[in-house]
Amino acid sequence: MGNVNKSLKDIGSFMKLPGANLFISSTKDLFNWAQKSSLWPLSFGLACCAIEMMATFSSRYDLDRLGMITRASPRQADLMIVAGTVTVKMAERIKTLYDQMAGPKWVIAAGSCAISGDHYRHIYSVVPGVDWVIPVDVYVPGCPPTPEAFIDGILELQKIIGKGKTSPTYNTSSIPEEKTLSPLEVAKPVKKSKNLIESKFIDKNEILNFSKELKNNGFTYLKFITATDFDSNIVLTYLLGNNTRNKDVEFNIQLGEDLTIDSLSDIYSGADWQEREVFDLFGIRFIGHPNLKRIMMPDEWIGHPLRKDYVMDAHFYPYRPTRKEYEKWKTEL
Numbered sequence: 001m002g003n004v005n006k007s008l009k010d011i012g013s014f015m016k017l018p019g020a021n022l023f024i025s026s027t028k029d030l031f032n033w034a035q036k037s038s039l040w041p042l043s044f045g046l047a048c049c050a051i052e053m054m055a056t057f058s059s060r061y062d063l064d065r066l067g068m069i070t071r072a073s074p075r076q077a078d079l080m081i082v083a084g085t086v087t088v089k090m091a092e093r094i095k096t097l098y099d100q101m102a103g104p105k106w107v108i109a110a111g112s113c114a115i116s117g118d119h120y121r122h123i124y125s126v127v128p129g130v131d132w133v134i135p136v137d138v139y140v141p142g143c144p145p146t147p148e149a150f151i152d153g154i155l156e157l158q159k160i161i162g163k164g165k166t167s168p169t170y171n172t173s174s175i176p177e178e179k180t181l182s183p184l185e186v187a188k189p190v191k192k193s194k195n196l197i198e199s200k201f202i203d204k205n206e207i208l209n210f211s212k213e214l215k216n217n218g219f220t221y222l223k224f225i226t227a228t229d230f231d232s233n234i235v236l237t238y239l240l241g242n243n244t245r246n247k248d249v250e251f252n253i254q255l256g257e258d259l260t261i262d263s264l265s266d267i268y269s270g271a272d273w274q275e276r277e278v279f280d281l282f283g284i285r286f287i288g289h290p291n292l293k294r295i296m297m298p299d300e301w302i303g304h305p306l307r308k309d310y311v312m313d314a315h316f317y318p319y320r321p322t323r324k325e326y327e328k329w330k331t332e333l
């Protein structure tokens with residue numbers, strides 16, 4: 001009770017009267033005090049920062065003393081703590097959850113990823129800060145922020161709410177110029193594994209016979225299929241393993257302008273999803289694949305993000321719009 005009285009003194013004054021005390025405040029201040037003292041955060045997390053957030057909500061830090069109880073439904077929550085990397089796929093869900101929260105409501109962006117995209121800022125699938133999607137009241141830096149930093153952010157938010165103002169902000173910084181280096185420019189000499197017995201280029205018309213022959217020779221494990229876009233020349237790389245002899249063989253295929261090639265899915269069942277990934281990210285079509293559709297990006301995604309001709313910042317409206325588009329989107333909210 002002592003703490004409550006101390007806290008109440010911040011929003012009003014006590015008059016000592018014979019037989020009782022009288023507390024005087026405005027309803028506005030009283031409501032602000034009630035709101036800041038009973039924040040109910042939505043329970044969800046996006047990446048590693050969420051683990052630190054869970055630690056913050058553990059008994060050791062006792063956030064109940066701040067009136068905080070996590071809620072599993074946005075209908076009952078008035079605080080969203082965005083903890084983790086915001087991907088383009090999740091951004092839409094975050095916006096939906098935010099819209100489902102009743103007002104007044106507040107947002108804390110916790111951790112470098114939620115604030116700016118951090119190390120992943122220039123990756124095609126990451127939103128460069130959650131404030132491209134929803135308004136943010138408090139930013140808590142760190143990778144990840146410690147529980148103490150989380151609590152500091154919550155106390156800062158309480159100050160904002162106690163003063164009766166929310167200060168939703170949207171990102172107003174200029175969009176950084178995306179620069180993509182050619183893999184030839186950044187390539188470092190690769191140390192070949194001593195188990196790798198062969199690495200060569202083959203003609204793409206040979207792929208089925210070549211793979212069948214390797215499989216008959218014990219290379220039964222398709223380790224990976226990947227691709228590299230050397231501007232106008234996409235090179236496919238396959239790695240096959242012989243687990244009995246502990247040997248690998250790697251082969252490459254230059255595709256040129258025709259971005260089609262026979263699928264290995266009839267020979268190696270693991271080729272199924274690996275070819276889908278290469279199709280998704282590079283747009284290479286695997287003839288004979290039983291179900292060639294996107295595996296990482298949403299079905300409606302435009303373009304293939306690991307291609308050199310893929311235009312960054314062009315396809316993710318409203319998460320990476322041009323400044324003009326962004327200003328328009330903001331006024332439509």
Ligand code: SF4
Nearest residue numbers: 048049112113143144
């Ligand atoms: S800021 Fe660091 S800890 Fe937090 S989600 Fe990003 S990488 Fe993980």
